[in-house]
Structures are given as structure tokens and as C-alpha cells.
Amino acid sequence: MFARGFWTPDEPREADLAWRMSWQSDKSVPLLAGDAFCEKPPLTYWAAAAPAVLLGFSPWSVRLPNLLYALISALSVGLLARRLAGPVAGLGAGAAVGSFLLGYQTLIWLATDAPVLAFASLALLGLCRGYYAAQSRERWTGYTLMHVAMGAAFLSKSALAVMVPVLTLLTLIIWDRRWRELLRWELYVGLPLQVAMILTWVWFVYAGPDGPARLKIFFWNNLAGRLTQVDAPAELQYATAHRNHPGKYLLELPLYLWPWTLLVIAAARRAWQSRRRPAADTRALRFAVAASLPALLLLSMATTARNVYFAPALPGFALLTGWWLNEIVTARDRWDVRALRGTALLIMLAALLAAAVLTLLAFDSPSFAQMKPLLMVVAAAGIGLALYLSVDAWRNASRAGSLSPAAALFTAFCCLLSAPAWLVYTQINRWQDFSSLGAQIKQDAAGHPLLLFGPDETTRAFVDLYVGTRVVIVPETDATNGYAHLRHLNSIDPRNRVLSQVDGREYSPAVARLNDWLRRKRPKSAEEELAWSAAASLRLTKLYALPNGRRYALLEPALSTASSR
Numbered sequence: 001m002f003a004r005g006f007w008t009p010d011e012p013r014e015a016d017l018a019w020r021m022s023w024q025s026d027k028s029v030p031l032l033a034g035d036a037f038c039e040k041p042p043l044t045y046w047a048a049a050a051p052a053v054l055l056g057f058s059p060w061s062v063r064l065p066n067l068l069y070a071l072i073s074a075l076s077v078g079l080l081a082r083r084l085a086g087p088v089a090g091l092g093a094g095a096a097v098g099s100f101l102l103g104y105q106t107l108i109w110l111a112t113d114a115p116v117l118a119f120a121s122l123a124l125l126g127l128c129r130g131y132y133a134a135q136s137r138e139r140w141t142g143y144t145l146m147h148v149a150m151g152a153a154f155l156s157k158s159a160l161a162v163m164v165p166v167l168t169l170l171t172l173i174i175w176d177r178r179w180r181e182l183l184r185w186e187l188y189v190g191l192p193l194q195v196a197m198i199l200t201w202v203w204f205v206y207a208g209p210d211g212p213a214r215l216k217i218f219f220w221n222n223l224a225g226r227l228t229q230v231d232a233p234a235e236l237q238y239a240t241a242h243r244n245h246p247g248k249y250l251l252e253l254p255l256y257l258w259p260w261t262l263l264v265i266a267a268a269r270r271a272w273q274s275r276r277r278p279a280a281d282t283r284a285l286r287f288a289v290a291a292s293l294p295a296l297l298l299l300s301m302a303t304t305a306r307n308v309y310f311a312p313a314l315p316g317f318a319l320l321t322g323w324w325l326n327e328i329v330t331a332r333d334r335w336d337v338r339a340l341r342g343t344a345l346l347i348m349l350a351a352l353l354a355a356a357v358l359t360l361l362a363f364d365s366p367s368f369a370q371m372k373p374l375l376m377v378v379a380a381a382g383i384g385l386a387l388y389l390s391v392d393a394w395r396n397a398s399r400a401g402s403l404s405p406a407a408a409l410f411t412a413f414c415c416l417l418s419a420p421a422w423l424v425y426t427q428i429n430r431w432q433d434f435s436s437l438g439a440q441i442k443q444d445a446a447g448h449p450l451l452l453f454g455p456d457e458t459t460r461a462f463v464d465l466y467v468g469t470r471v472v473i474v475p476e477t478d479a480t481n482g483y484a485h486l487r488h489l490n491s492i493d494p495r496n497r498v499l500s501q502v503d504g505r506e507y508s509p510a511v512a513r514l515n516d517w518l519r520r521k522r523p524k525s526a527e528e529e530l531a532w533s534a535a536a537s538l539r540l541t542k543l544y545a546l547p548n549g550r551r552y553a554l555l556e557p558a559l560s561t562a563s564s565r
Contacts (some may be wrong), residue, residue: 001169002060003425005432005434011110011111012458012462013460014048014110019057022053032473033463034040034464039217040222041154041155048063051065070152072119076118076122078093079125080093080124081322083129085326087363089284089322089323092318093323099414099417100314101194103117115156115162123149123150127142129145130382144189144193146165155198158218161312164313168291170440172290202525205218243303253310256427261346263340266336266338267338270327288319292320295313328400347386347416348386350386350416354420358420363510364427371545376423378419383419386415387417398499414425430547432546435462437544438465441552444542445469445499449472451489452498453494453499454476454500475540483535487537498559501550502530536555537555539558
């Protein structure tokens with residue numbers, strides 16, 4: 001969270017939104033490079049902007065709320081599992097939700113998905129307290145917590161953010177045939193708070209510039225448009241990006257749950273065997289199923305799909321994992337043992353892969369190892385400790401009455417994330433260093449009007465953050481018209497400079513050799529990618545390339561060269 005810059009995808013865009021939110025006067029609508037960004041409500045950007053105002057804008061300051069989101073997620077899921085299945089389940093579920101690969105990725109990333117996971121987890125905790133309460137006071141306080149958390153989730157990522165709590169409640173009511181739950185006043189006493197939170201923001205958007213049009217984007221294009229095709233301009237056709245396909249989430253689910261995939265499978269097997277237990281003994285199982293499978297089915301039918309959309313369903317799988325850990329304390333069969341040993345093997349392979357990656361990076365950049373010898377030692381120690389703990393977990397996997405194998409596996413995975421991964425991140429920072437890229441462009445384009453040709457959101461964001469100059473956007477919706485537009489603008493002002501992203505990457509020697517070994521197609525050279533510049537009467541001024549990262553070209557009108565002569 002705190003030792004790296006802004007990485008693609010999405011983080012440069014989110015950083016620019018947070019930076020502008022820290023000083024813009026109208027806080028109701030986020031701004032991307034000065035233009036209204038109506039994809040998501042502003043709560044995430046309010047939270048990121050607050051430490052930026054107090055501590056100064058930097059990657060670590062705007063990610064400071066992510067630490068809070070991670071704590072809320074782990075504590076909420078842990079308390080939920082503790083209530084339903086006991087203290088052991090609470091520890092296991094709280095540890096699992098943030099160490100699932102998808103949970104880890106979501107919580108460390110500057111994006112709206114981290115608060116959604118946190119508030120969805122908090123809403124599930126409130127739902128559990130309300131649904132299984134023995135007294136009216138506990139019921140209404142639990143449901144009120146659910147509504148407040150759902151309001152915060154809505155303000156983070158709109159209506160889809162409350163999908164998991166709503167589906168969980170409806171599934172439990174249908175499963176348990178508790179129709180009278182829908183008639184309890186305690187279920188609705190907190191609803192006015194949720195409605196007030198949402199409608200207050202909606203009113204400020206409506207009362208602002210182009211309010212009705214912006215609300216339509218927020219609530220129609222960005223919601224219905226992600227589930228199905230809607231009638232909208234091309235730039236608002238969200239269904240065209242991140243296309244879904246049948247079974248996508250189910251096929252990718254093992255990766256989302258890594259490295260605890262085998263433990264979840266073992267838990268699902270034991271849950272199936274326990275299906276005939278008394279209802280009071282299977283509350284945790286029903287809640288886990290209700291919090292995960294309905295969301296999986298609904299997302300599978302959507303037009304668009306991204307892995308982070310599935311993050312709010314992770315608490316259900318974490319609860320299932322915690323329940324399983326509680327079960328194997330007293331007795332474990334050979335399949336439980338195999339799941340533990342298989343997980344130990346997965347972490348051993350991850351440790352060996354980490355060693356291979358660090359070796360590749362050392363060869364890729366000799367100064368990498370020389371400048372950070374202490375970190376290399378720490379990384380090697382982390383890999384060694386992860387291997388030792390994994391072997392220890394393998395040996396003790398069959399010991400009934402002990403959770404030491406599971407604790408060893410979790411600690412081993414933490415070692416990998418704390419030592420070698422940290423060192424790898426320092427190198428990836430060089431590949432994602434948009435601040436230095438922006439500083440170079442700012443210096444080279446100084447004194448010249450800057451045009452951005454067909455920029456994506458990342459380009460607009462880092463130019464706004466680090467170049468700090470007013471720009472003109474030239475869309476690339478139609479190449480021929482785009483080139484003609486460039487020629488027209490440059491004929492009016494030959495001092496113009498044009499910044500355009502160059503497709504492909506310039507790989508470092510070691511990475512290029514690895515790609516050759518993997519038989520990956522080599523990218524075209526920058527000159528080949530910029531062949532279109534002649535049609536726009538442009539010539540290359542300077543080429544920028546982040547190591548193993550993005551490439552950009554700064555171009556100038558060809559006629560300016562002739563006029564200067």
C-alpha cells in the first residue's frame with residue numbers, strides 16, 4: 001500500500017480523481033482531468049482526498065484509507081465467522097478474506113473495490129446479527145449496521161455494491177422459509193439512514209451543472225449498461241469493455257481463492273457431508289452459501305466481467321474456510337490432510353517462483369541487486385522461511401487437534417508477501433514510474449500547446465497529475481478524421497506538440513529473452529507503430545519508454561520544421 005507508485009490498470013486514474021477531489025469546490029461529482037467522471041459515486045475519492053489535504057498528495061497518503069478498509073474487512077468477516085462457528089472459525093475467516101489472492105489485490109489497490117469489500121463485509125456482519133438475534137434490540141442494531149454499511153458501499157460504487165448483502169438476505173429467507181422476517185420492523189428501522197445517505201448525494205448532483213444528465217450516466221449507463229447493452233453514445237457503452245463469457249467467474253474462481261483454493265474445496269466437500277445436520281449446526285454453511293453462490297450466478301449472467309467485481313463475494317468463501325478449520329480441529333480425514341499438503345506444495349512452488357523472479361530481475365538490471373543488498377538478504381530469508389514453514393505444515397498435516405499446519409501455511413504466505421514481493425515491487429515501480437515520465441514530457445513540451453491524440457484514462461490522468469498543463473483532446477474515433485483534425489490544429493498553431501501512446505512495450509534484454517523462450521510475439525518497433533504520423537503531417541520529436549512498460553511519442557508538426565528553416 002505504501003511503498004510504491006500508481007500502477008496500471010486504474011490507479012493513475014483513481015489518483016487523479018482523488019487529487020482533484022482534494023481541492024475542487026464541488027465535491028458531488030469526481031473530475032478526471034477536469035471533466036466530470038460519472039462512473040462511480042465519490043466516497044472513495046473523499047476518503048483518499050482527506051489524507052492528501054492533511055499530509056500532502058502522494059501515493060502512500062491517498063492509499064492510507066486502504067489500511068482501514070483491510071482492517072474493516074478482516075475484523076467484520078472474523079466477527080461474523082466467530083458468531084456463527086466459534087473463535088477458531090473467526091481467526092481463520094478473518095485471515096482468509098484478505099489473503100485470498102483476489103482479496104489481497106483488491107485491498108492494496110487504489111480503487112473503489114477496496115471500500116466495497118470492506119463495507120459489504122460490515123453489512124454481512126450486521127445482517128448476521130440482525131437475522132439470528134434473540135432479542136429485538138440486537139436485531140434492530142444489527143440491521144441498522146447493515147443499512148449504514150450498505151449506504152457507504154453504494155456511495156463507493158453505486159447499486160451493484162450492495163448486491164451481496166441483498167442477495168444473502170433474500171437467499172436466507174427463502175432457504176429458511178422465514179417469510180415473516182420481511183415483516184419485522186427492525187429490518188427497516190435503519191433504512192431511512194441508508195436512503196438519506198444516498199439521496200443527499202443524489203440531490204447535490206441533481207442541483208449541480210448538467211445534474212439530470214449526470215444522474216442518467218451514474219444510474220443508467222453505468223449500471224444497466226454493465227449488465228446489458230443500452231442505447232448510449234460510444235464513450236458510454238460500458239458493455240463493450242471487459243466482455244463476459246459463459247463460466248468466466250467459475251473458471252477463474254480457483255485463481256481468486258489462491259493459495260487457499262484446495263482448502264475451500266475441502267471445506268465444500270465437508271459441508272456437503274454435513275448437509276443433514278440440524279439447522280442450528282449448519283447456520284454458518286447456509287450463510288456462506290448465501291453470501292457467495294447467488295452473486296456468482298448473477299455476475300455470470302452480466303455482459304461485463306472483471307475479477308474485482310467478485311470481491312464482495314469473498315466473505316462467503318472465507319466463512320466456509322473458517323468453518324472448515326474449526327471442524328478439522330477435532331477430526332480430519334485423508335481429504336483434509338491432502339488439502340493441507342496440497343496447499344503446502346502450492347506455497348513451496350510460489351516460493352521457488354519468487355526466487356526465479358528475483359533472479360531474473362537481478363540479471364535484467366545488475367544494479368538492482370547491487371543497490372539493495374540488504375533487501376536481497378531479507379527476500380532470500382523470506383523465501384527460505386516460507387519453504388521451511390511449508391515443509392513443516394506438510395509433516396504435521398495429519399496431526400488431529402492442532403491448527404499448527406494451517407497457521408504455518410498462513411505465516412509462510414505472509415513471508416512471501418512481506419519480503420520477496422516487496423523487493424519485486426521496487427523493480428516494478430521503475431516500469432510504472434509515471435511521475436518521472438510526466439516530468440520529462442513537461443520539460444520537453446514547455447512553452448508549447450499540448451495535444452493528446454486518442455488518450456486513454458491513464459494518459460489523461462498522469463498528464464493532469466505530473467505535466468500540469470492545459471491540453472486539447474483529439475479523439476481517435478476515426479483515424480482519417482483524426483489525422484485531418486491534427487493537421488488543421490497544427491496549421492493554426494505550428495507550435496503545437498502532440499503526445500500519443502505507442503502500442504507495445506520496449507522489453508529489457510532479460511525479459512525479451514524470457515518472452516522469446518515463451519514464444520510470445522515481439523512488439524513492433526516504435527517507428528512501425530508511428531507510421532501513421534506522416535498522414536497527420538507530424539514528425540517524431542522524442543520517444544519515451546518506461547522499462548517493460550508503456551511507450552509514448554512526442555511529435556511536432558512537420559511544417560514547423562520547414563518554417564523554422
